[in-house]
Amino acid sequence: MKTWGDFKEFFMRLKIFLNDLMTFGSDSDTRERLEKYPLDNLYLSYIYFTESEIQYIRTFVGDNGLTLEQILHAKKQDFSLCASHDLAPIFSQQFGIKKDFRTEKCFIKAYKQFKKEWKKRV
Secondary structure (H helix, E strand, O other): OOOHHHHHHHHHHHHHHHHHHHOOOOOHHHHHHHHOOOOOOOOOOOOOOOHHHHHHHHHOEOOOOOEHHHHHHHHHHHOOOOHHHHHHHHHHHHOOOOOOHHHOHHHHHHHHHHHHHHHHHO
16 A cells, blocks of 8 residues: 555656656756656656556546546647647646746755666666
8 A cells, every 4th residue: 555655755756757848858868868768658657657657647637637648638639749848737737736846945855866866777
């Protein structure tokens, strides 16, 4: 059974993933992470999440009553999706992540640690 602590850690990784989507076009490290082992065109991968977490993300029902998959399916009909301009706002809204999350001390600390671990892997 998942604990609150596990959820907080998952939510932080979701913020890290969102940050990487937001900086996709301006940061080669984030672009490399997002493009390495993507499971689909949403850039979801094991770099950020487990298989069960990816399934949870895809089927999570937001305040609008729709799953992420439903929202993205509708958007794909209109245009091709850009990581920073299209996907990032969708993920942010779907999971209720505030726009200023990148200024939170806990995020800054977690992101630095994530980048450090990433550098060790490559």
